[in-house]
Amino acid sequence: MECSEFKITKELVGDKTCIFLSGEIDIYTCQTFKSELNEVVNTFKGDLYIDCKELSYIDSTGLGILVGALKEIRKDNNNIYICNLKDNIKKLFIITGLDKLFKID
Template structure:
């Protein structure tokens, strides 16, 4: 089975989820649980760091669509950072850059919350 895990770190009022491995239908619930945990704790400023993500499927992409509305309703956002070209191309193909801000680095995404 493909490996996938997340780590969470806080920087002020911003939550950073680091993804590692393969995000697909089997592993998507791990990320869903992380988003639910943040939302339940009223944490709506979220940066997702893709630096160590090797693969994402449509089920993985669906996780982001499932939570963006709830986060934005609460004056927050989900910003995406550090994608490999391979992962970015999948997001781009499905029009995600129109819906999400995608940054080269985690630091850029974090800075955007304070503008």
């Protein structure tokens, strides 16, 4: 089965740490996602902005990784902002109640 390749890009935009996700986050790509995200969380301080414009799919494993990152970031009273969610993914955040935990733009 051919799936769209997962890619994560990190960028500093002014004083904001931004991550751009593309492709699919599932059982096959979640380890890469987890290690890259944890590296960002442990390296940069402040709020984290995750742009999901190019993200086509995320499963429960991926959502769990996001929640873990949020717990770490909240230790320093910071937040994760998630923007440009596609409708199918935004629906997943609403159904799971994660739209109450994360700042969704």
